[in-house]
Amino acid sequence: MTGESEKSWILMATARSPTNIAVIKYWGKRDEELILPVNDSISVTLDPDHLSATTTVAVSPSFEQDRMWLNGKEISLSGGRYQNCLREIRKRARDVEDEKKGIRIQKDDWNNLHVHIASYNNFPTAAGLASSAAGFACLVFALAKLMNVKEEYGELSSIARQGSGSACRSIYGGFVKWAMGNNPDGSDSIAIQLAEETHWNDLFIVIAVVSSKQKETSSTSGMRESVQTSALLKYRAETVVPSRVLKIEEAIRDHDFASFARITCADSNQFHAICLDTTPPIFYMNDTSHRIISLVERWNQSEGTLQVAYTFDAGPNAVMIAPNRQAAALLLQRLLFYFPPPQDTDLTSYILGDKSILQEAGLQSVEGIEALAPPPESKDKVPRKKFAGDISYFICTRIGSGPKLLADENQALIDPVNGLPK
């Protein structure tokens, strides 16, 4: 390592990684340490412009310990998940030379150098939107760039998996499968890209972030309890998922929205059925989640074909996938009819992400929402009660690309002079 005597240099890498939503759910580990699942899962990667983590990793001989700041607050790196990622990347680190800065780091030096990590999520971290998937994928990707790790993306995905299971799927854009693998050491439990984000770019996604004050069961403990107590989990993993995976892969390949939507909804509902089948039962969805399911099911039934798919992770938020912008606009009209913004909330803070969809839906103002007619399928069937305040906000987005290195130093989250978050 050169520059050792004048301990002033800092080398950095900054990356941005998307989050993802599973359409075939990951629920249950067969190995808790290595984070190995009991079944394959499939996800779509969400547009990083709307849902992503940005992470800067910096190294300097002046750093005295590994440190991390998440959204500006220092957090402990002592947890096994961060340690797994740091250890596995350091193991694969190579020589690095930055001629301009006069820095040479040799492979073996990496074990004696500490890193500073600053990460920022462009969406609320505690909103139940898989921030740890984006976060661990980004951490692994940025560390791999900094340390000149040359391994294939599949191998990086298996390192990200050891931070947070679903993070392995955020290593790619588009449609992604996490193959459960069979090897006891987890070496074949990796993510594989099924199709790029451009493959089916008509799809449009609307996320309803549901207001919830309830403390949820963490996914880690929830899935452990399901593995221990739910007979349905075993049946699903062994009997249901293998054929569903084949069918949804076919639907993705053929742009078959009806099949894609049918399987997506069925798999989300079965996952939540497993939660109910767990002792004691786990409730991730709430009344608002159930109202959204009813709204979509009623609409789908009245049309006779599937207009929209819904899926819910371990929380009450709804992720809805529409086949195109027009269908997404019709969905938004329905959602805003039942869940208008609370008084004094302006539309720009209620609808986040790709706001152009509001124009498509003819809803550029709160007055436009107030004037919305009830959806035709609701006529005379249910009282047209409204639920203002039950949804915090909506995010309108698309399918997105995988992790990217941000080469512009101005985008770094760490100050290149003092090595601390900007």
Ligand code: ADE
């Ligand atoms: N957990 C939630 N968000 C994260 C991030 N951006 N980086 C690492 N871990 C996270």
